[in-house]
Amino acid sequence: MKSxxxxxxxxxxxxxxxxxxxxxxxxxxxxxxxxSNPKEAALQGLDKMKALMDMxxxxxxxxxxxxxxxxxxxxxxxxxxxxxxxxxxxKEAMPLLAASCSASSMWxxxxxxxxxxxxxxxxxxHFTAANLNxxxxxxxxxxxxxxxxxxxxxxxxxxxxxxxxxxxxxFGDEGAANHTxxxxxxxxxxxEFFVYGRSAFDSRYPAPQKYPAxxxxxxxQAVARLHGLSEEGVVFAQQNPSVIDxxxxxxDVIAVGNGELLFHHQDAFLNTEHMLDELRRKLAARGxxxxxxxxxxxxxxxxxxxxxxxxxxxxxxxxxxxxxLIVPEECRTNPRVWHYLQSLTSAGxxxxxxxxxxLKQSMQNGGGPACLRLRVALxxxxxxxxxxxxxxxxxxxxxxxxxxxxxxRDALRESDLADPQLLLxxxxxxxxxxxILKLGSVYPFQIN
Ligand code: SUG
Numbered sequence: 001m002k003s004x005x006x007x008x009x010x011x012x013x014x015x016x017x018x019x020x021x022x023x024x025x026x027x028x029x030x031x032x033x034x035x036s037n038p039k040e041a042a043l044q045g046l047d048k049m050k051a052l053m054d055m056x057x058x059x060x061x062x063x064x065x066x067x068x069x070x071x072x073x074x075x076x077x078x079x080x081x082x083x084x085x086x087x088x089x090x091k092e093a094m095p096l097l098a099a100s101c102s103a104s105s106m107w108x109x110x111x112x113x114x115x116x117x118x119x120x121x122x123x124x125x126h127f128t129a130a131n132l133n134x135x136x137x138x139x140x141x142x143x144x145x146x147x148x149x150x151x152x153x154x155x156x157x158x159x160x161x162x163x164x165x166x167x168x169x170x171f172g173d174e175g176a177a178n179h180t181x182x183x184x185x186x187x188x189x190x191x192e193f194f195v196y197g198r199s200a201f202d203s204r205y206p207a208p209q210k211y212p213a214x215x216x217x218x219x220x221q222a223v224a225r226l227h228g229l230s231e232e233g234v235v236f237a238q239q240n241p242s243v244i245d246x247x248x249x250x251x252d253v254i255a256v257g258n259g260e261l262l263f264h265h266q267d268a269f270l271n272t273e274h275m276l277d278e279l280r281r282k283l284a285a286r287g288x289x290x291x292x293x294x295x296x297x298x299x300x301x302x303x304x305x306x307x308x309x310x311x312x313x314x315x316x317x318x319x320x321x322x323x324x325l326i327v328p329e330e331c332r333t334n335p336r337v338w339h340y341l342q343s344l345t346s347a348g349x350x351x352x353x354x355x356x357x358x359l360k361q362s363m364q365n366g367g368g369p370a371c372l373r374l375r376v377a378l379x380x381x382x383x384x385x386x387x388x389x390x391x392x393x394x395x396x397x398x399x400x401x402x403x404x405x406x407x408x409r410d411a412l413r414e415s416d417l418a419d420p421q422l423l424l425x426x427x428x429x430x431x432x433x434x435x436i437l438k439l440g441s442v443y444p445f446q447i448n
Contacts, residue, residue: 003187
């Protein structure tokens with residue numbers, strides 16, 4: 001049976017702004033308080049989706065969330081009408097209003113961890129929504145994420161959904177950003193690679209000193225158990241704490257994998273050789289020939305990787321078996337990274353082509369091409385069971401660009417977040433979107 005890797009990209013929401021909310025994420029910190037352009041951000045994302053669709057990849061779209069999240073503000077003690085809640089938060093606690101307005105759900109690599117049916121004990125595709133427990137503005141995403149994913153993947157014969165892990169730091173879970181799957185064919189059993197930043201319960205594991213390690217070993221293990229993955233089908237590896245302290249807040253900022261290939265920075269992991277051996281051995285047992293490309297630090301420093309997002313790229317398999325790397329514009333403007341990429345594609349290895357996309361609006365908050373997509377490997381019958389409203393087509397692209405042009409502002413500053421009109425604009429836009437994408441009622445304003 002045919003199988004596919006479908007990329008579901010997060011549609012950027014109407015409140016996209018630079019709130020400086022993510023300590024440990026260099027771009028979020030350094031662009032704090034700049035004016036954003038939500039319209040441009042959403043159109044840049046849609047252009048990437050359209051380009052991949054035009055190249056022949058199956059492309060999907062994941063809806064943004066209702067923001068400002070008035071419910072989150074109410075849970076923190078702000079009361080009155082929705083407009084009063086927003087006004088009071090703006091006056092008394094601007095950081096909380098900014099958090100409740102973040103469009104961070106666009107980075108859907110953090111929406112959930114997904115295990116394809118060939119890997120799971122019950123033969124269904126499993127989803128666990130990520131609790132994103134490390135940051136308040138992200139921890140409020142998972143209830144809506146779960147509803148949206150359930151509306152997209154509704155057929156219980158093929159799809160199983162798990163609620164987010166307990167909302168404590170010990171089970172901090174950031175979803176697919178710390179999870180990669182290797183396989184020969186997408187529909188065959190593979191090896192799922194979970195990368196964690198620290199252990200919550202075992203002090204023998206080193207931890208970063210400066211920035212938080214968002215993903216714990218215990219969270220990754222819990223997700224693997226929930227999904228019914230076998231011992232032979234998983235590898236757990238620790239991120240190098242020193243790269244977290246240099247701004248690598250998710251593993252997808254320093255490594256990316258696809259098929260039988262892991263493309264990573266030399267300093268990405270601890271105990272790298274041991275980990276590569278385990279991947280090689282477990283993949284060989286599944287008939288796959290694992291290979292890795294390690295980018296040497298003397299060619300591309302960790303700092304270059306963090307600034308250019310070289311590894312936050314999409315590694316895609318083309319029909320002829322070769323691979324294509326989708327990178328952000330920032331890779332072309334970094335001479336060392338660009339030089340490395342030229343030598344990589346001319347070396348005759350598996351990665352043959354690089355395509356560059358302008359995703360500056362998202363990049364300025366630390367979200368590159370890979371952050372913007374959730375990968376779901378599906379067999380033909382499973383793809384047929386996905387809600388067709390969320391699969392990208394030329395008419396859907398036209399409808400969504402029209403929808404963005406109609407509803408989105410082209411500038412947003414912190415002071416604009418206090419405008420109660422923004423909430424109304426957002427709800428009007430999202431109400432229309434749920435009809436376009438045929439999602440039913442998924443937002444708090446639609447169900448409460
Ligand atoms: O969680 N930025 C996101 C970026 C997520 C990137 N995702 C992956 N690497 N998969 C984060 O740090 C910044 C929001 C602000 O500052 O306004 C933010 O949430």
